[in-house]
Amino acid sequence: MLQLLKNIYRLGIKEIIGLCRDWLMLVLIIYSFTVAVVVASKAQPDSLNKATIAIVDDDQSQLTHRLRDAFMAPMFLPAKQITQHEIDPSMDRGENTFVVVFPPDFEKNVKAGNKPEVQVNVDATRMTQAFTGSGYIQQIIQKELNTYLKQAVAGQDAKYVVRNRFNPNLTQAWFTSVMQLVNNITMLAIILTGAALIRERENGTLEHLLVMPVRPFEIMAAKVWSMMAVVLVASAFSLIFVIRMFMHVPVEGSVLLFLFGVALHLFAATSLGIFLACMSQNMPQLGMLLILVFLPMQMLSGGSTPRESMPGWVQDVMLAAPTTHFVEFSQAILYRGAGIEVVWRPFLILFVIGVVLFIISLARFKKSVA
Amino acid sequence: MKEGTSVQEGTAPAVSFRELSLVYGKKTVGLDSVSLDIPARKLIGLIGPDGVGKSTLLSLITGAHAMQKGSLEVLGGDMRDVKHRNKICPRIAYMPQGLGKNLYFTLTVEENLQFFGRLFGHDAAERRRRIDRLTKSTGLYPFLDRPAGKLSGGMKQKLGLCCSLIHDPDLLVLDEPTTGVDPLARRQFWDLVDNIKQEQPNMSVIVATAYMDEAQRFDWLIAMDEGKILDTGTPAELLAKTGKDNLDAAFIQLLPEEKRAGHKDLYVPPLEISGDGGYSIEAEGLTKRFGSFTAVDHVSFKIREGEIFGFLGSNGCGKTTTMxxxxxxxPATEGTAKLFGNxxxxxxxxxxxxxxxxxQLFSLYGELSVRxxxxxxxxxxxIPEAEIPLRVEEMMKRFQLKEIEHVLPKDLPLGLKQRLSLAAAVIHHPKILILDEPTSGVDPVARDLFWELIIELSRRDKVTIFITTHFMNEADRCDRISLMHAGRSLTCDTPAEIVKQRNAATLEEAFIGILEDADPANKAEQASSMTSEDVVPEPEKVQKELPLWRQKLDKVFSFQRxxxxxxxxxxxxxxxxxxxxxxxxxxxxxxxxxxYGxxxxxxxxxxxxxxxxxxxASQNYALNISGSRYFVEKPPVKDYADLDRRMKSGELSLVVEIPPGFGKDxxxxxxxxxxxxxxxxxPSRAETINGYVTALHQKWLESRHPEANNTGLVxxxxxxxxxxxxxxxxxxxxxxIPILMLMIPAILAALAVVREKEMGSIINLYVTPLSRVEFLLGKQFPYLLFSMLSCLLLIVMAVTIFDVPVKGSFLTLLFSCICYCVIATGMGLLASSVTRSQIAVIFLTMIGxxxxxxxxxxxxxxxxxxxxxxxxIGEIYPTTHxxxxxxxxxxxxxxxSDLHQPIFVLLIMIPIILGLGVMFQKKQES
Known part of the structure; x- marks a missing residue:
């Protein structure tokens, strides 16, 4: 038993030394836990940000000018004045996401209570902006009209207040930076272990190990723990120094609890990496399998789009993917400050998934070396 | 067979170098300021221990490795000059060290030869003629359809030689071509080289070898040690100089004093058979079948404790499978194998x-140092922790590894790697040693040192040794040998007895005799190679002259290559x-x-x-929200603590709190x-929820005051x-579509190049007229075809399955897709030209x-x-466009017309990305 642990330890150390010798890998690992996280967080603006808007003003009245100026930064870029004919080409080219059209005699008709029509054209291929943006435009127009006409808000017999919990200003960077970290953790864990195993097989070192007093279980466990350790250290660094200290994203919950969960997830992800490596005969095959498995796992985990909007069967299938539970507890701990009393469930599920994957991989691994 | 030749005055040397030096990394010296003229039209042998710079010298001569210091002229021109290198490249052939290093194992013999033929610009008829001639004279003709990976070691080397010879080179460079090849195949190989040499007397051949018996047949020898040239001359001259009767001994004599110190002639004490008669290794009817192919066919042997058991046989006869x-x-298909009775x-x-x-192949960790x-x-x-430093020292001393203890094995020459493997195999003082060709590629001195250890282990420590080898003098030292062929054991006895039974003079002769008896086809193969001149009418060069513009174009970019x-x-x-x-x-x-997801x-x-x-009133308000299709109602929240807990777990995305006294107020x-x-x-989800509830609240207000119509201004x-x-x-x-069509083609193309780097066949780029542009574009094209097809399928799927019609110009879409696929595969090539390992390139491409x-x-x-x-990044990345x-x-x-701008950007990107890829891909190793 002691010998078993010793072997696992030593083979793992060997993996780490080998990794340290490959400077390009180190650069890539460091990059993906620092620069990539920062860059990605800058890519997703806070809700509606710098949306392009243009105005077709056939009225040119005081009211329409006032309305035009109401579309302000940071939500909108300064509104451009265009003509009726320019609407189609400019939207076709993707220059303007929104085009607001004020008809002739707009102000006159408003004052006369004729309910003139304001047309808002929305480029619906830009899904996220399209939704929120058109809502904002309606609100802004209503508000401006009300103040312009000094019309009291009638019948407002109940008010409402919105309290955004966990992220009061809905700062998008808080979300993307952490989700980027979560994605990179998964990607790295799978690639590192999978490729390390294939390399060992292609170089013949695997066969040599098997003649020695070393069990397949030990070889696999060594790969799992060493790559877990590498990624765990990298993610701890990224979370504490890059996300919290450099980007000033508040981390609500316990970092230690999160890292414990990361370890559970890594257990599952590295086992998956070994499983994929056993399924493929060479590195190019592994490369293809990686994309086929990783991409859906990432996109459907709930880290990019809300889980509840996915079709039921996708939600069910994705319950078997470790990333789903990883994203779930990451959000709970890091944003909502949840403790173990809340996240024990995803932890437990992850552990079970990890054990199952490990056992399946071990069986495949044993079969592939026999 | 070739008589007394020395450097003839008046003929220009084939290769000439002055003060040539090369250093690997920071300190590993490959060559140390050597100067020499190598005569033309001769069979030159390069001999010396492992890691003394033989391969280094050869890779410089062929232009595979970039030069550092000194001057080097090959075939009458400076090798620093790119123009000269390009000019003479088609006149040099290089067969690198290692079994089939320049071959592609998944391709058949025919396809490998066709590949090289095309690289050197032969047309189809010319290729057919050359391939037939070469394969007939090497006995490979019946195996044209066999994948190269399935050939035996000797045949691989013959194929490698054919591939090198396909373009009638003036200078043929062979780096240890017979290492790991059995004696029969070796003899055939050298007969082949002799034949070719006779056919083309103008060709110069330079061979590095570790077999001194082979060196005997060369015209002129260069003895090297530690990056320096010890001596040169004909074999006879060298023997005379050292006063020895064989080259093995002569070479040892040439070495400096301190290297010779440990060496003495080996004596194998007789095996004392102990009384208990215990067997360490027992095999009984051992059989292995792969499908219908029987690799090992009822092999039985019993090996006593302390016995040295030699296992001989041609390549691919089932030795490795038995081991x-x-x-x-x-697992054995039939029969049993027992070690110590278990x-x-x-x-x-x-x-x-x-x-x-x-x-057989080096199987230690290239990324860990020797120590x-x-x-x-x-x-x-x-081994107990306390004992480890001692053992490691012992091994490093015995195998002379101390000097390289911190070097990574991947930077070591083959011979030193073998020594390291041996050290690792005996470090724990095992009771049984199973060694698969442990001395292939190891120099004579090191081989003797190793055998000294083997003998000591066997006789003193009673270690049982099971060893395969192609060296007959090593087989001679075994207590018993078994000769295998085609999965069967032909004979099993002491070496002396086998020689006696065959009435042969030497063990090698006996060995070849038994093999030829066992397999007449083998004899036929050899015969055909011996009589190659009859089969082959010496060809007239019928190559058509190409028009001048084609010749000029071919220098820059050859469509055929x-x-x-x-x-x-x-x-x-x-x-x-x-x-x-x-x-x-x-x-x-x-x-x-x-x-769908x-x-x-x-x-x-x-x-x-x-x-x-x-x-x-409050229930009415709640009903307004739960009636919405956007929301699914969960059990009501009891209090703030409950709210906190349920929101923290992510169970609730929205809680609507209605204050006390809502109705009254x-x-x-x-x-x-x-x-x-x-x-x-x-945040994006929160934003959407915000929008929904605001609208619902508004609706509720309106429903309470239908008459107010406060939203009716516009x-x-x-x-x-x-x-x-x-x-x-x-x-x-x-x-x-753009996202998928980027990642998959990129990763496919990326692995294609790096794989050649890891497998070693990248050498073909270094030593053939293949240019980097031809190489990269050629590799890119199959993946481009695949990704185009895949892209087309995606479009069809979008229209049919997803019901998303192509509203605009289909041709424009197709054209942009082609451009985009070129870029995607080009990005893969770019990634692969800057990386060396497959892991790194997968990782880089995924991140990128x-x-x-x-x-x-x-x-x-x-x-x-x-x-x-x-x-x-977003602005310049092709996916954006x-x-x-x-x-x-x-x-x-x-x-x-509406999209000319992004299409234009894509078009500009193609040459940039491909150009960068070509720029980073080196034409020489450095």
Whole structure:
């Protein structure tokens, strides 16, 4: 038993030394836990940000000018004045996401209570902006009209207040930076272990190990723990120094609890990496399998789009993917400050998934070396 | 057979170098200021111990490695001059060290030869003629359809030689061509070289070898040691100089004093058979079948404790398979193999502890230093921690590894690697040693040192030794040898007895005789190679003169060489059906999964009410929200603690808190305040929820005061263009195409080049007229075809399965897709030209494509809303432009004129990306 642990330890150390010798890998690992996280967080603006808007003003009245100026930064870029004919080409080219059209005699008709029509054209291929943006435009127009006409808000017999919990200003960077970290953790864990195993097989070192007093279980466990350790250290660094200290994203919950969960997830992800490596005969095959498995796992985990909007069967299938539970507890701990009393469930599920994957991989691994 | 030749005055030397030096890394010296003229039209032998710079010198001469210091002239020109290198490249042939290093194992013999023929610009008829001639004279003709990987070692080397000879070189460079090849095949190989030499007397041949008996047949020898040249001359001259009767001894004599110190003639004491008569290794009817092929056919032997048992046989006769069964790596189909009377299973760790093993190919860790490797193996063999430093020292001393203890094995020459493997195999003082060709590629001195150890282990420590070898003088030292052929054991006796039975003069003769008797085909093969001159009428050069413009063009870019590369890559891809299938259908599978899975419409949000009023009015308000299709109601929240807990776990995305006295305040007109608690963890979702509840609140207000009509100042008409129903699919599907068509082609192309680097066949780029542009574009093209096809399938799928019609110009879409696929595969090539290992390139390509294309290119947010680095990357990344094109054509019904700008950007990007790829790919090793 002691010998078993010793072997696992030593083979793992060997993996780490080998990794340290490959400077390009180190650069890539460091990059993906620092620069990539920062860059990605800058890519997703806070809700509606710098949306392009243009105005077709056939009225040119005081009211329409006032309305035009109401579309302000940071939500909108300064509104451009265009003509009726320019609407189609400019939207076709993707220059303007929104085009607001004020008809002739707009102000006159408003004052006369004729309910003139304001047309808002929305480029619906830009899904996220399209939704929120058109809502904002309606609100802004209503508000401006009300103040312009000094019309009291009638019948407002109940008010409402919105309290955004966990992220009061809905700062998008808080979300993307952490989700980027979560994605990179998964990607790295799978690639590192999978490729390390294939390399060992292609170089013949695997066969040599098997003649020695070393069990397949030990070889696999060594790969799992060493790559877990590498990624765990990298993610701890990224979370504490890059996300919290450099980007000033508040981390609500316990970092230690999160890292414990990361370890559970890594257990599952590295086992998956070994499983994929056993399924493929060479590195190019592994490369293809990686994309086929990783991409859906990432996109459907709930880290990019809300889980509840996915079709039921996708939600069910994705319950078997470790990333789903990883994203779930990451959000709970890091944003909502949840403790173990809340996240024990995803932890437990992850552990079970990890054990199952490990056992399946071990069986495949044993079969592939026999 | 070739008589007294020395450097003839008046003929220009084939190779001439002055003060040539080369240093690997920072300190490993490959060559140390050597100067020499190598005569032309001779068979030159390069002899010397391992790692003294033989291979280094050869790689410089062929231009495979970039020069550092000194001057070097080959075939009358300076090798520093690119023009000269390009000019003479077609006149040099190089066969690198290692079995079949320049071959492609998935390709057949014919295809390998065709590949090289095309590289050197022969037309189809000329290739056919040359291939037939070469294969007939080497006995490979019957095996034209066999994949190179399935050839035996000797045949691989013959094929390698054929590939080198296909273009009638003036200078043939062979680096240890017969290492790891059995005596019969070796003899055939040298007969072949002699024949060729006779046919083409103008050809100069330079050979590095570790077999001194081979050196005997060369015209002129160069003895090297430690990066320096010890002596040169004909074999006879060298023998005379040293006063020895064989080259082995002569060479040892040439070595400096301190190297010779440990060497003495070996004596093998007779084996004392102990009384108990215990057997260490027993094999009984051992048989292994792979499908219908019987690799090992009822092999039996019993090996006594302390016996040295030699296992001989041609390459591919089942020796390695037998060893794999003995070590428990491979289960036997029939029969039993026992070590110490026990059969070895998965869990027999104690037996394995007694076992030392060395594989044929180097199988230690290239990324650990020599010392670290030894320490790791010592620990895995359960040597007590305290003893390890001692053992490691002992091994390093015995195998002379001390000087290189911190060097990484991947930088070591073959001979030193073998020594390290040996050291690792005996570090734990095993009871049984199983060694698969342990001395291939090891120099004579080191081989004797190794045998000294073997003898000591066997006689003093009673270690049983099971060894395979191709050296007959080593076989002679074994107590008993078994001769294997085609899976069967032909004979098993002491070497002396075997020689006696065959009435042969030497063991080698006996060996060859037995083999030829066993397999008449072998004899025929040899015969055909001996009489090659009859088979082959010396060809007239019938190569047509090409027009001048073609010749000029060919210097820059030869269509034929490009085609050769493309065709080879294509074949390899087709031979790997799993990879080809994934390349073609991977994108489609992903599109199906994600097209249905990703949904931007936020629905079915979970919410609960915290009703602190519990009146009709408050229930009415709650009903207004739960009636919405966007929300799914969960059991009401009891109190703030409950709210906190349930929101933290993510169970609730929205909690609507109705204050106490809500109903009363409403009646009084006190404007009570409802609170919406929204989970802000996912900001975009929170934003959407916010929009929904605001609208619902408004609706509730209106329903209470239908007469107020306070929203009636204007009517706002929102038109969602291009996607009137604001569905996810029409927006997502056109966006997925650019993302999928980037990642998969990129990773496929990326691995193609790096794989050659790892496998060693990249050498063909270094030493053939193949230019970098031809090489990269040729490799790219099959993947381009595959990705184009895959892209077409995606478009068809979008239209049929997802019902997203192509509203705009289909031709424009197709044209942009072609450009984009060129870029995607080009990015893969770029990634692979800057990396060396397959892991790194997978990782680099994933990071380089997945991240930017999904997040920075306007998939969800337009690029102009991004900031800093993200904005810059987003602006220049090709996916951004392809997204504009794809959405424009699918959703906005656009044509070429509307999209000329992004298409133009794509067109500009093609030469930039491919150019960078070519720039980073080196034409010489450095």
């Amino acid at each position: 794999r069964m003995l070590t428990g790596l491979l 059969s070895i299973g998965n869990s027999s760790m104690d037996i394995r502890e007694q076992l030392g093993y060395m594989t 670290q490797n030894l320490e790791l193996y010592a620990r895995l063999y359960r 490009w085609y050769s590369c493309f065709w080879r890559e294509y074949l390899e891809l087709m031979r790997d059906p799993i990879r080809a299938t994934l390349a073609l259908f991977g994108a489609i599978i992903l599109m199906l999964v994600m097209g 990703i949904n931007m419409d936020v629905e079915d949000l979970s919410f609960a009410i915290l009703d602190r009023d519990q009146t009709v 409403l009646d009084k007109g006190n404007s009570p305040e409802v609170s919406f608690w929204i989970d802000g963890a996912m 009517s706002i008409e929102t038109r969602y263009r291009y996607n009137p129903d604001v569905l996810s699919l029409p927006a997502m599907v056109p966006a997925m 494509t997945l991240l930017p294309s999904v997040q920075l290119c306007g998939l969800t947010n337009p690029v102009d809303t991004q900031e800093g680095m993200a904005r810059i 392809m997204l504009l094109i794809s959405r424009g054509i699918f959703n906005k019904a656009l044509g070429f």
